[in-house]
Every structure is written in C-alpha cells, then in structure tokens.
Amino acid sequence: MRARRKADRSILDWMTTEVSRLRNTLGSSDRTRLDSYLEDIREVERRIQKIEAQNSTGEQRELPGAPAGVPDSFTEHAKLMYDLQALAFAGDITRVFTFKTGRDGSARVYPESGVNTPFHPASHHGEREDRVTQFAQINKYHVSLVPYFLEKLKSIKEGDSTLLDQTLIIYGSPMGNSNVHNHKRCPLFFAGHGGGMLKGNLHLKTADGTPMANAFLTIAHGLGLDLKSFGDSTGEMDLNGVPDTTVA
Secondary structure (H helix, E strand, O other), X not given: OHHHHHHHOOHXXXXXXXXXXXXXXXXXXXXXXXXXXXXXXXXXXHHHHHHHHXXXXXXXXXXXXXXXXXXXXXXXXXXXXXXXXXXXXXXXXXXXXXXXXXXXOOOOOOHHHOOOOOHHHHHOXXXXXXXXXXXXXXXXXXXXXXXXXXXXXXXXXXXXXXXXXXXXXXXEOOOOEHHHOEOOOOXXXXXXXXXXXXXXXXXXXXXXXXXXXXXXXXXHHHOOOOOOOOOOOOOOOOXXXXXXXXXX
C-alpha cells in the first residue's frame, strides 16, 4: 500500500478518466471552477508531501510522536486543516465539521504565540497578572488563525454569493475562567451569514444568567431543526438585534 501511494503521488491520478469525462459535460465557467478546485487539492497534497519528506529525514522534531504528515508548526498544521475543510465544503463532501484547536488538558507549547509555557499549566494561572497575560497571549494566537479560514471561504464562489455567506462558523470555549474551571460567561462568536440567517457585525451582550444554549437553540431553528429545547436553554435569543456597544 505504501509503495502504491508513492507511485501514484496524487489521489487525483486515480481518477483522471472520470475527471476528463466530467469536464466534457461542463460549460466553460464550470470547467474553470473544477480546474481551480482540483488544483487546490493538488496544492494541499504537495504541502503534505513536503512535510512528510522533511519529517522522514531523521532530524529531531519538536513533536517526536506526531505522524510524518503532521507539521511541527501549529500554524502550518491549522492552515492545512482549514484548507481541507474548505475543500470538503466546496465539494459538498460534508455540510458539518468540528475542529478542536486545542485540547484542554494539553501540555503542548505554542512558541508561535510568543509564550513557552505549556497550554494547560498556563490555564491555571493562579490569577497572577503576568500568567493571565501569558494565557491570554496563547488564546489570542489560536483565534488569530481563524481569519485565514474565513478568508478562504470568502474566496470560494457559491452561486451568486460566497461559501462564507452560506456557512456558519461557531468559535468558543467551554470555560470562562479556566483557573477555577468556571463555565460562566464563556467566550463565543459566530462568523459567516449561514445562508442569510445572521446579519453579522454585531456585538450582543446578554443579561447575567442567560444560557449560552439559547444562542445554540436559535441557530438550530435557523437551520431548520425542530427542537423544543437544547441543553439548559430557556428560549430563543435575538441574534440580529440592535448591537450593544457595551464591552462585555
């Protein structure tokens, strides 16, 4: 199997005939879109092959136990994962995905954040200002990678709009204060318009005690799911209301 993979080099090589047959049935604009999609696949493959080659040289790695196709750079790894997810959406291979950018109990270090403290120890900062700042810096680094994915979706046409217009991205955390495992006032944001479900460009501040599940229930209804409740929800909330400019 490994020899076959090396010989074929690309998954697209297995389907040359099928691709040629499909291209002959398409108009010029759709052929251009298909060619662009296939080139994006090849580019992701090239990047993974380059990583595998580098990690197979025997040189010491920052992540010794990681598979050969996983880059030591978290930024590079996250971008690869985002590109694969964008390809899956563009090809309608899936409508839903979950991507965990960081495991809560992980002791991984993210040097690209400018902090060398492992993630989980950093999360138990003891309310010390310097350590709170370090943990905030790690989280800022993680969220700074999300715009790459949003721009990728925005660059892909979907009918008369873009893939970002037709997509809903939920980014958040299960904790508001990780030092004491407090799950109140957890950070959360939505991106994309969800096919017109969300207007965007809003900062909403809810009353104390409002369940986050209310936002999820609203989204579920917007997606056409017939749910009476979700988790500890108490009802829907207006996600397209008048923006509250008060800092949360």
